[in-house]
Amino acid sequence: MFNLFSLKGGLNNVEGFFCDGVNVGMKTNPANSGDSDIDGDVAFIRSSVPCDVTARFTSNKFQAAPIKHYQKYEEGFQTDFILMNAKNANAMTGEQGIKDIEDIFETLQEQYKVKNPIMSSTGVIGYRLNQEKITSAFSKFDYDAKNSDKAARSIMTTDSFKKELSFQIELDDGSSFNIAAICKGAGMINPAMATMLCFVTTDADIPKDDMEELLSEATEGSFNRISVDGDTSTNDTIMLLANKLSGAYHKEAFREALNKITFELAMMILKDGEGANKLVAFEVKGAKTEDEARTASIALSNSLLVKTALFGEDPNWGRIASTIGASGIDCDDSTLTIHYDNLLIYSNEQRELDKEREDKAYTIMKNSSFKVTCDLGLGNGNYTSYGCDLSYEYVKINAEYRT
Amino acid sequence: MFNLFSLKGGLNNVEGFFCDGVNVGMKTNPANSGDSDIDGDVAFIRSSVPCDVTARFTSNKFQAAPIKHYQKYEEGFQTDFILMNAKNANAMTGEQGIKDIEDIFETLQEQYKVKNPIMSSTGVIGYRLNQEKITSAFSKFDYDAKNSDKAARSIMTTDSFKKELSFQIELDDGSSFNIAAICKGAGMINPAMATMLCFVTTDADIPKDDMEELLSEATEGSFNRISVDGDTSTNDTIMLLANKLSGAYHKEAFREALNKITFELAMMILKDGEGANKLVAFEVKGAKTEDEARTASIALSNSLLVKTALFGEDPNWGRIASTIGASGIDCDDSTLTIHYDNLLIYSNEQRELDKEREDKAYTIMKNSSFKVTCDLGLGNGNYTSYGCDLSYEYVKINAEYRT
Numbered sequence: 001m002f003n004l005f006s007l008k009g010g011l012n013n014v015e016g017f018f019c020d021g022v023n024v025g026m027k028t029n030p031a032n033s034g035d036s037d038i039d040g041d042v043a044f045i046r047s048s049v050p051c052d053v054t055a056r057f058t059s060n061k062f063q064a065a066p067i068k069h070y071q072k073y074e075e076g077f078q079t080d081f082i083l084m085n086a087k088n089a090n091a092m093t094g095e096q097g098i099k100d101i102e103d104i105f106e107t108l109q110e111q112y113k114v115k116n117p118i119m120s121s122t123g124v125i126g127y128r129l130n131q132e133k134i135t136s137a138f139s140k141f142d143y144d145a146k147n148s149d150k151a152a153r154s155i156m157t158t159d160s161f162k163k164e165l166s167f168q169i170e171l172d173d174g175s176s177f178n179i180a181a182i183c184k185g186a187g188m189i190n191p192a193m194a195t196m197l198c199f200v201t202t203d204a205d206i207p208k209d210d211m212e213e214l215l216s217e218a219t220e221g222s223f224n225r226i227s228v229d230g231d232t233s234t235n236d237t238i239m240l241l242a243n244k245l246s247g248a249y250h251k252e253a254f255r256e257a258l259n260k261i262t263f264e265l266a267m268m269i270l271k272d273g274e275g276a277n278k279l280v281a282f283e284v285k286g287a288k289t290e291d292e293a294r295t296a297s298i299a300l301s302n303s304l305l306v307k308t309a310l311f312g313e314d315p316n317w318g319r320i321a322s323t324i325g326a327s328g329i330d331c332d333d334s335t336l337t338i339h340y341d342n343l344l345i346y347s348n349e350q351r352e353l354d355k356e357r358e359d360k361a362y363t364i365m366k367n368s369s370f371k372v373t374c375d376l377g378l379g380n381g382n383y384t385s386y387g388c389d390l391s392y393e394y395v396k397i398n399a400e401y402r403t
Numbered sequence: 404m405f406n407l408f409s410l411k412g413g414l415n416n417v418e419g420f421f422c423d424g425v426n427v428g429m430k431t432n433p434a435n436s437g438d439s440d441i442d443g444d445v446a447f448i449r450s451s452v453p454c455d456v457t458a459r460f461t462s463n464k465f466q467a468a469p470i471k472h473y474q475k476y477e478e479g480f481q482t483d484f485i486l487m488n489a490k491n492a493n494a495m496t497g498e499q500g501i502k503d504i505e506d507i508f509e510t511l512q513e514q515y516k517v518k519n520p521i522m523s524s525t526g527v528i529g530y531r532l533n534q535e536k537i538t539s540a541f542s543k544f545d546y547d548a549k550n551s552d553k554a555a556r557s558i559m560t561t562d563s564f565k566k567e568l569s570f571q572i573e574l575d576d577g578s579s580f581n582i583a584a585i586c587k588g589a590g591m592i593n594p595a596m597a598t599m600l601c602f603v604t605t606d607a608d609i610p611k612d613d614m615e616e617l618l619s620e621a622t623e624g625s626f627n628r629i630s631v632d633g634d635t636s637t638n639d640t641i642m643l644l645a646n647k648l649s650g651a652y653h654k655e656a657f658r659e660a661l662n663k664i665t666f667e668l669a670m671m672i673l674k675d676g677e678g679a680n681k682l683v684a685f686e687v688k689g690a691k692t693e694d695e696a697r698t699a700s701i702a703l704s705n706s707l708l709v710k711t712a713l714f715g716e717d718p719n720w721g722r723i724a725s726t727i728g729a730s731g732i733d734c735d736d737s738t739l740t741i742h743y744d745n746l747l748i749y750s751n752e753q754r755e756l757d758k759e760r761e762d763k764a765y766t767i768m769k770n771s772s773f774k775v776t777c778d779l780g781l782g783n784g785n786y787t788s789y790g791c792d793l794s795y796e797y798v799k800i801n802a803e804y805r806t
Contacts, residue, residue, distance in 0.1 A: 059729070325463040331464050
């Protein structure tokens with residue numbers, strides 16, 4: 001029905017979108033990427049024609065100023081410019097934080113013919129943006145650049161690698177459209193819009209209603225299912241921008257492509273989880289309801305004791321069981337089974353881990369990714385979330401973040 | 404109205420109670436205490452006359468076998484013997500786990516004239532008790548000993564110091580009674596019966612109804628308010644044993660003594676929190692309801708980002724604010740204020756932390772304990788919970804726990 005191809009070059013592949021990133025002195029150390037270059041700290045994504053836009057934001061009650069500013073736009077407004085910055089979240093900055101955005105936009109609109117800009121920020125909470133530094137980027141930007149690499153690097157904070165993906169979708173009638181995204185995130189990752197910042201661009205001719213429906217579905221299947229530390233940021237944002245320039249569209253194809261791009265980006269965030277070495281899927285099935293499966297699955301991906309056992313490569317299934325029991329859902333130790341990949345770790349008949357199974361479990365846990373399946377044996381509720389281990393490095397990164 | 408005196412010697416001060424602890428080879432390494440002695444691993448508390456008993460247990464759905472066994476006793480039963488062991492939680496052991504306790508008790512009842520024993524276990528989940536080792540303690544115990552020190556040490560797992568307290572209460576009429584407790588716990592501490600094991604003995608002539616009422620109140624004010632890691636064990640138990648031998652009682656005096664003993668033990672658990680260096684009180688006030696204050700307060704004491712900022716001694720109040728916002732309660736950044744001890748850290752008027760206040764904040768955070776007060780400015784809901792920092796050591800302890 002359609003073919004989906006992975007492309008290199010991130011946002012660059014999408015017709016009518018331009019982007020660039022520059023350094024204005026907010027990132028003053030070589031980036032975490034290990035490159036000797038200092039990454040950018042201010043970036044943009046621009047569309048040559050006005051875009052429809054759909055966004056989902058953090059559930060944190062203290063939404064950052066750029067989110068509050070966005071929400072002042074009326075339903076159905078179109079944007080031509082996304083301005084992004086790292087190092088400063090512009091959160092808990094009150095009315096002044098919103099006014100700072102308005103001032104920055106005034107400069108942008110006057111001098112660079114931008115019509116309806118959107119701002120998106122990430123970094124430390126509680127400090128005003130440095131307007132002078134941010135606006136100094138405007139004369140440095142190459143507005144006709146297709147520089148996805150620089151844009152993706154500019155929004156990195158504790159990320160150790162840039163996150164960008166791009167797909168081309170060929171339809172049966174020979175028409176095609178593109179979808180691409182850049183994303184940042186490594187900490188403050190809770191299964192509630194755990195994305196930090198993600199910008200998806202497409203030239204598909206997608207109706208606005210489909211944008212809303214499919215972005216919700218894609219977010220639920222990806223960023224709402226990953227946990228690094230169970231903390232939810234004030235700035236989490238996912239935005240889908242559609243400029244329709246390809247003239248092509250197919251709903252199921254777009255759904256598949258968007259689900260794929262958001263899921264793969266979510267897994268990239270998890271692999272880049274601060275100090276993380278392992279990516280683990282926690283499937284809870286056989287729960288009385290899907291809600292109960294979700295509660296237990298997310299408790300597992302958030303549990304400190306589970307995370308440290310993963311880091312220690314210790315097949316201590318007692319912590320898995322204890323976490324399920326503590327999550328408050330209906331469960332019964334006589335119907336429960338636990339598997340690591342295909343290895344039975346616990347059942348009513350085989351409660352103690354003998355030497356042979358323990359050795360096999362160690363082997364599985366040494367892998368960089370594996371699956372823990374907990375079948376409660378009580379119903380049809382099923383949910384999978386994704387977590388990572390907690391290492392010394394996480395503590396180090398977060399004890400030293402601001403300094 | 405009454406005087407309360409702190410005594411040394413833990414359980415030894417309470418009339419009619421005897422206790423001892425021995426090593427039967429389950430703890431094979433020198434204890435965490437750093438002593439060269441190997442601590443005991445099986446212990447008892449015995450009363451010369453039958454005791455009334457009141458208990459509160461973990462909210463974990465997978466309650467350990469000793470808890471299930473206890474619940475088979477009928478309302479109003481009296482006990483004369485508590486058998487305790489470390490290293491093995493007898494949890495997730497199914498019917499066999501309960502049968503093992505029954506077998507052990509058969510030996511105890513036949514050979515040592517014990518009538519109604521209760522068992523309490525702590526340690527690794529998912530392995531059967533070694534009956535032979537446990538029962539080998541019975542010929543080693545000194546049944547007439549008052550050896551609170553050994554009993555308290557025997558129930559230690561990752562604890563780095565023993566936890567025991569004792570108070571004498573003198574009433575106006577010249578009569579007096581005693582209350583004492585031993586307790587263990589350092590990890591798997593969530594504000595939901597975060598006690599692991601705690602045994603309170605008294606010779607007060609307390610009515611059973613008061614035991615129920617006052618133990619609930621004391622637990623809510625202490626063990627239900629502390630967090631090391633937000634995980635809830637399968638074995639959490641607090642038990643109040645009253646043999647009435649002093650003949651003395653005064654409800655308000657007993658309430659104060661019990662609240663004091665449980666609160667101080669809870670603080671000892673927190674100070675001994677795995678790898679923890681700091682004890683921090685998180686007071687949330689001005690919330691719309693007490694429930695909302697509790698939700699936010701507990702979110703703060705459980706947050707990984709707050710805990711690592713405490714470890715880093717980083718006055719990054721953005722993480723405090725972000726955690727309150729993420730907890731889902733009603734809050735408003737224009738009415739919120741945050742203090743560290745008496746230092747104003749954040750208010751609507753003073754959002755950015757200037758150099759002077761930041762320096763003062765550093766000084767406060769270097770203390771081994773301090774208070775974070777968040778006033779939401781919305782109502783009268785007030786709640787305080789207690790947390791600690793998260794260090795490399797926590798990760799080390801929990802990555803290596805079973806090995």
